[in-house]
Amino acid sequence: MENLDWGKLPFGYIKTDYNIRCTFKDGKWGELEVSDSEYLPIHIAATGLHYGQEAFEGLKAYRGKDGKIRLFRWIENAKRLHRSAEGILMAPVPEKLFEEAILKVVKLNERFVPPYGTGASLYLRPVLFGTGAEVGVKPASEYTFIVFATPVGPYFKEGFNPVKIAIVKDSDRAAPLGTGTLKVGGNYAASLRGVVETHHKGYSSPMYLDAKEKKYIDEIGAANFFGIKDNCYITPESTSILPSITNMSLLTLAEDLGIKAIRRPIPVEELDTFEEVGACGTAAVISPIGEIADLETGKVYKFCKDGRPGPVSTKLYETLVAIQYGDIPDPHGWVTIV
Numbered sequence: 025m026e027n028l029d030w031g032k033l034p035f036g037y038i039k040t041d042y043n044i045r046c047t048f049k050d051g052k053w054g055e056l057e058v059s060d061s062e063y064l065p066i067h068i069a070a071t072g073l074h075y076g077q078e079a080f081e082g083l084k085a086y087r088g089k090d091g092k093i094r095l096f097r098w099i100e101n102a103k104r105l106h107r108s109a110e111g112i113l114m115a116p117v118p119e120k121l122f123e124e125a126i127l128k129v130v131k132l133n134e135r136f137v138p139p140y141g142t143g144a145s146l147y148l149r150p151v152l153f154g155t156g157a158e159v160g161v162k163p164a165s166e167y168t169f170i171v172f173a174t175p176v177g178p179y180f181k182e183g184f185n186p187v188k189i190a191i192v193k194d195s196d197r198a199a200p201l202g203t204g205t206l207k208v209g210g211n212y213a214a215s216l217r218g219v220v221e222t223h224h225k226g227y228s229s230p231m232y233l234d235a236k237e238k239k240y241i242d243e244i245g246a247a248n249f250f251g252i253k254d255n256c257y258i259t260p261e262s263t264s265i266l267p268s269i270t271n272m273s274l275l276t277l278a279e280d281l282g283i284k285a286i287r288r289p290i291p292v293e294e295l296d297t298f299e300e301v302g303a304c305g306t307a308a309v310i311s312p313i314g315e316i317a318d319l320e321t322g323k324v325y326k327f328c329k330d331g332r333p334g335p336v337s338t339k340l341y342e343t344l345v346a347i348q349y350g351d352i353p354d355p356h357g358w359v360t361i362v
């Protein structure tokens with residue numbers, strides 16, 4: 025791909041050669057189909073359009089120094105899509121079908137897997153939605169599963185440099201017993217006001233608190249939150265956040281590095297006590313946070329006072345990325361070579 029500037033790729037959509045599709049009809053999944061079209065015909069009464077029967081995933085393919093392409097913990101994405109599907113009564117995608125589709129989409133678009141050393145990767149977007157027609161509020165009987173691929177750079181333009189976050193209290197992305205733990209489109213629709221409002225004010229992302237009391241930290245836009253203090257990695261326990269595969273991996277890597285890993289509710293005021301804080305996710309990787317502003321009270325929590333990411337976040341970032349790109353051994357068996 026001689027005309028792509030790999031080192032300067034944004035986190036955006038670029039057309040690749042092929043995508044994979046599969047449909048669920050008459051109670052069963054059909055064969056995988058390869059398409060070179062970016063469009064699909066869809067019934068005007070599809071439940072995915074009207075009632076939000078839609079869930080997606082996000083994972084990356086990384087090119088190593090050895091030229092090999094690696095996927096990171098795809099089984100966890102398959103399981104999470106299964107949970108999302110069950111949560112909003114869609115036909116789940118069998119793990120084998122998910123595996124075949126993601127491996128195929130990487131192989132077919134191999135020329136779009138960014139070269140090693142550019143910091144970029146090939147982002148895979150599996151998406152499942154109701155394509156059967158219904159007008160009453162009920163689950164569809166037909167579903168479509170698609171996986172497309174697009175090369176991406178860092179989610180936050182800062183890359184591995186401190187970002188500014190704003191606490192949003194005038195909208196919620198998910199209710200305590202709602203769909204926050206599922207990766208369904210409706211959660212992202214609910215977050216758009218917060219995302220746009222905070223961008224306009226010069227912040228990279230909104231931070232959401234628990235919807236009921238606005239007392240505890242939930243998550244940061246499309247990433248989980250973590251804080252570091254007293255040699256502990258602490259991340260929120262909540263019924264309304266997405267269980268991040270990156271966060272789950274960092275909890276393990278922290279323990280490997282001799283750092284205690286804890287999941288528990290985190291009151292907002294505790295931000296005053298953290299030595300380092302960050303956002304983590306497939307797109308965000310680890311984004312160190314330099315500032316968290318409460319837009320309502322005007323209080324600002326500051327971190328990275330020398331302008332640089334903290335030592336624990338840096339060590340975790342380097343270890344995670346080194347495993348993903350195959351620079352160091354993969355002690356937990358997280359990586360699949362395509």
Ligand code: PLP
Nearest residue numbers: 246247248266268269270305306
């Ligand atoms: N939280 C939300 C709301 C997300 O959209 C994502 C992205 O997938 C994450 C957290 C991070 O999850 P993961 O590390 O599995 O990508």
Ligand code: COI
Nearest residue numbers: 082083246305306307308
């Ligand atoms: C991801 O980290 O994969 C995400 O889903 C983030 C966002 C682009 C929705």
